[in-house]
Amino acid sequence: MSAISADSAGGFTPVAARPAPVVTRGAVGWLRRNLFGSVGSTLATLTIVAALFYYVPGFIDWAVVNAVAQPDVAACRALDGAGACWGVIAEKYRLILFGRFPFDEQWRPLAATGLMLAMLVASCTRPLWSRWLLIAWMVVFAAFFVLMHGGVLGLSDVETDRWGGLPLTLLLSTIGIAAAFPLAVLVALGRRSHLPALRTICIVYVELIRGVPLISVLFMASFMFPLFMPQGVSINVLVRVLVGITLFAAAYLAEVVRGGLQAIPSGQHEAAASLGLSYWQTQRKIVLPQALRLVVPSIMNSFISTFKDTSLVTIVSLYELTGSVTLALAGDSNWRPFFTEAYLFIAAIYWVFCFAMSRYSQWVEQHLNVGHRRA
Amino acid sequence: MADTLAPKPALQRRRWSWRSQAFRGVVYQVVAISVIALVAWFLTSNTLTNLRVRGIQSGFDFLIQPAGFGIGETVIEFDSSNPYWKAFLVGLTNTIRVAIIGILIATVMGTLIGIGRLSRNFLLRGVCTAYVELFRNIPVLLQLLMWYLLLNELLPPVIDALNPAPGIYLSKGGLAFPVPVWAPGFGLIVAGALAGAALAWLYRRWALSQFVLTGRARPVWWPALAIFVVGIVGGWVAAGTPTALDMPEKTQFNVAGGGAVTPEFLALTMGLAIYTAAFIAEIVRSGIQAVPWGQIEAASSLGLTRNRQLKLVLLPQALRVIIPPLTNQYLNLTKNSSLAVAIGYPDLVSISNTTLNQTGRAVECITIIMAVYLTMSLSTAALMNWYNARVAIKER
Numbered sequence: 001m002s003a004i005s006a007d008s009a010g011g012f013t014p015v016a017a018r019p020a021p022v023v024t025r026g027a028v029g030w031l032r033r034n035l036f037g038s039v040g041s042t043l044a045t046l047t048i049v050a051a052l053f054y055y056v057p058g059f060i061d062w063a064v065v066n067a068v069a070q071p072d073v074a075a076c077r078a079l080d081g082a083g084a085c086w087g088v089i090a091e092k093y094r095l096i097l098f099g100r101f102p103f104d105e106q107w108r109p110l111a112a113t114g115l116m117l118a119m120l121v122a123s124c125t126r127p128l129w130s131r132w133l134l135i136a137w138m139v140v141f142a143a144f145f146v147l148m149h150g151g152v153l154g155l156s157d158v159e160t161d162r163w164g165g166l167p168l169t170l171l172l173s174t175i176g177i178a179a180a181f182p183l184a185v186l187v188a189l190g191r192r193s194h195l196p197a198l199r200t201i202c203i204v205y206v207e208l209i210r211g212v213p214l215i216s217v218l219f220m221a222s223f224m225f226p227l228f229m230p231q232g233v234s235i236n237v238l239v240r241v242l243v244g245i246t247l248f249a250a251a252y253l254a255e256v257v258r259g260g261l262q263a264i265p266s267g268q269h270e271a272a273a274s275l276g277l278s279y280w281q282t283q284r285k286i287v288l289p290q291a292l293r294l295v296v297p298s299i300m301n302s303f304i305s306t307f308k309d310t311s312l313v314t315i316v317s318l319y320e321l322t323g324s325v326t327l328a329l330a331g332d333s334n335w336r337p338f339f340t341e342a343y344l345f346i347a348a349i350y351w352v353f354c355f356a357m358s359r360y361s362q363w364v365e366q367h368l369n370v371g372h373r374r375a
Numbered sequence: 376m377a378d379t380l381a382p383k384p385a386l387q388r389r390r391w392s393w394r395s396q397a398f399r400g401v402v403y404q405v406v407a408i409s410v411i412a413l414v415a416w417f418l419t420s421n422t423l424t425n426l427r428v429r430g431i432q433s434g435f436d437f438l439i440q441p442a443g444f445g446i447g448e449t450v451i452e453f454d455s456s457n458p459y460w461k462a463f464l465v466g467l468t469n470t471i472r473v474a475i476i477g478i479l480i481a482t483v484m485g486t487l488i489g490i491g492r493l494s495r496n497f498l499l500r501g502v503c504t505a506y507v508e509l510f511r512n513i514p515v516l517l518q519l520l521m522w523y524l525l526l527n528e529l530l531p532p533v534i535d536a537l538n539p540a541p542g543i544y545l546s547k548g549g550l551a552f553p554v555p556v557w558a559p560g561f562g563l564i565v566a567g568a569l570a571g572a573a574l575a576w577l578y579r580r581w582a583l584s585q586f587v588l589t590g591r592a593r594p595v596w597w598p599a600l601a602i603f604v605v606g607i608v609g610g611w612v613a614a615g616t617p618t619a620l621d622m623p624e625k626t627q628f629n630v631a632g633g634g635a636v637t638p639e640f641l642a643l644t645m646g647l648a649i650y651t652a653a654f655i656a657e658i659v660r661s662g663i664q665a666v667p668w669g670q671i672e673a674a675s676s677l678g679l680t681r682n683r684q685l686k687l688v689l690l691p692q693a694l695r696v697i698i699p700p701l702t703n704q705y706l707n708l709t710k711n712s713s714l715a716v717a718i719g720y721p722d723l724v725s726i727s728n729t730t731l732n733q734t735g736r737a738v739e740c741i742t743i744i745m746a747v748y749l750t751m752s753l754s755t756a757a758l759m760n761w762y763n764a765r766v767a768i769k770e771r
Contacts, residue, residue, distance in 0.1 A: 211752035
């Protein structure tokens with residue numbers, strides 16, 4: 001190099017070496033970047049670490065160390081809040097999971113739930129996506145009803161008012177979603193239709209439902225629906241609530257689908273028309289496949305909301321998961337003090353389902369986009 | 376058929392043909408309207424018959440009868456001899472109170488957590504992500520029930536009320552806190568605040584016009600805030616510096632005086648705010664991420680300071696993405712406040728529910744609930760459309 005500093009005497013004095021650059025690699029570099037990057041960052045790190053040290057040991061003591069796992073009331077009472085009484089779940093899990101279903105017959109809701117879950121997993125598996133899935137779903141729903149309701153194949157009759165817990169939650173959400181989806185697509189198409197009367201009907205429906213809380217729709221299903229029916233005709237409360245949930249979910253889903261429809265350029269419609277496709281052919285073969293693909297994450301969000309919303313039916317006295325906890329504990333003075341643990345248990349169930357759905361939606365989003373990405 | 380061979384007056388004939396799109400459109404619409412009218416007629420006539428047969432009275436005349444039930448927590452005066460319409464009004468004010476306080480807390484929490492999810496600090500990011508994933512994946516009803524239960528279980532009874540700060544008592548009876556005693560001079564403070572706000576606005580206009588004229592940017596935010604605060608303090612001094620506070624006092628059996636909220640209110644507000652904050656955090660995060668990084672780079676290459684980058688480049692673009700879903704969340708929170716019925720907070724829906732059980736007027740009570748919520752939602756939606764039209768990117 002030419003930049004050599006030399007003094008007038010011709011002697012050679014090297015420039016002092018620069019300090020080594022701050023380490024940006026390895027564990028130290030990672031710590032510096034991610035935990036102590038600035039004053040604020042350092043403060044945040046220290047605060048969070050302090051908070052974790054303060055709260056986590058106490059929580060672990062409560063949840064694990066001092067906890068009682070056996071269904072032993074005396075031991076649980078003796079804890080006096082120092083530990084969790086998971087025994088309440090060991091004692092009551094069947095009542096919580098299956099509600100008031102006859103105790104000796106509870107293999108039936110268990111089998112029905114297992115069948116439904118297996119079908120849900122199968123529907124999420126890409127190699128299995130085909131027309132057969134639809135038929136399989138119908139078979140599974142039929143099997144679900146046979147198992148739950150009985151009355152055939154030597155199974156005893158169990159009326160729907162004794163259904164409860166997880167199978168009821170799954171039933172309400174899957175049927176709600178399955179029925180809401182086609183309705184939502186129709187309403188979304190109707191809302192973008194050129195026919196003013198159809199458009200108005202769809203707009204009124206969507207805005208009316210989206211403007212009111214679900215609980216008022218459920219009240220309507222439970223209190224007003226019986227008045228709507230002709231004399232002597234009474235519809236099962238489960239069906240009424242299902243209709244309410246479906247109508248509610250469809251309104252929100254319709255807006256999601258409409259968002260997708262709006263994103264399709266009008267050139268697609270024009271190209272389809274120039275090929276001589278009819279309105280329904282255009283929608284079915286050209287527009288909807290593209291539109292629905294665009295809004296997969298929002299559709300999944302809608303599904304998650306519907307799943308969570310099924311917990312509201314407990315307010316109109318259907319004992320799905322949330323309601324069955326009250327059912328299991330409120331009448332039992334021995335176990336009533338341990339509501340917190342039971343609530344945590346079903347919160348964990350809800351959480352696993354919702355979290356799995358949201359993760360799955362991210363996976364689908366990535367996979368459906370594969371065809372569109374150019375290397 | 377032989378007729379088809381004859382030349383036909385095409386336009387005339389096709390207007391009434393199934394092959395005409397316009398004609399089919401008319402038919403579809405007529406069919407749709409008739410089906411809906413039929414269904415409506417069917418349901419209405421059934422309902423009327425049922426009401427007559429079961430001897431249920433209908434109509435809104437019950438609204439002027441005395442309600443006959445007390446309400447634990449009211450913003451306006453209410454006792455059981457007051458008519459039903461007043462009970463509904465109390466319920467509505469209670470709903471609005473929960474909604475406003477819940478929205479304020481949720482917005483602050485949600486914004487902070489949303490920004491935290493973008494932090495460079497690994498721990499902070501992790502905590503914020505965990506918060507979002509935990510709270511938005513559990514049904515809000517379950518969360519409300521849990522908060523209510525925890526408040527009832529963890530808090531001490533009224534006699535041993537916690538006293539974390541002077542004048543603040545927290546117990547199973549609720550939260551009691553000091554409130555300023557209403558003095559006649561308070562009007563002056565409000566007037567001072569209004570005058571301060573007006574002056575601050577005028578200053579901002581002046582500063583902006585100076586910027587346009589001379590190109591010299593003046594600080595806007597801090598002086599405007601200072602003017603506003605001076606206005607309030609001025610009003611307070613002019614009112615004779617009233618400092619009297621109504622402090623809650625702990626007696627042998629209860630905590631009296633001051634302002635107070637019930638555990639139901641605490642659980643509902645806290646639960647709704649915590650749940651909604653998780654959604655708001657996601658909205659804020661995605662709104663900020665929606666602004667391309669090049670915008671910030673361009674802004675720094677223009678020499679804007681970090682604050683001005685945020686204020687002039689990042690926020691205006693992010694807010695355009697954030698505001699519409701944010702309003703949706705506000706509406707969701709308001710609608711979710713109807714779950715108060717599950718924990719016994721007297722909001723509009725619980726009061727309608729009580730009224731429904733007392734009077735049996737299901738149709739009327741549910742109509743009232745729906746009408747109130749619809750009015751709120753539709754007016755918010757109208758406001759949002761106006762706002763969106765205002766901030767939309769102007770295109771040709």
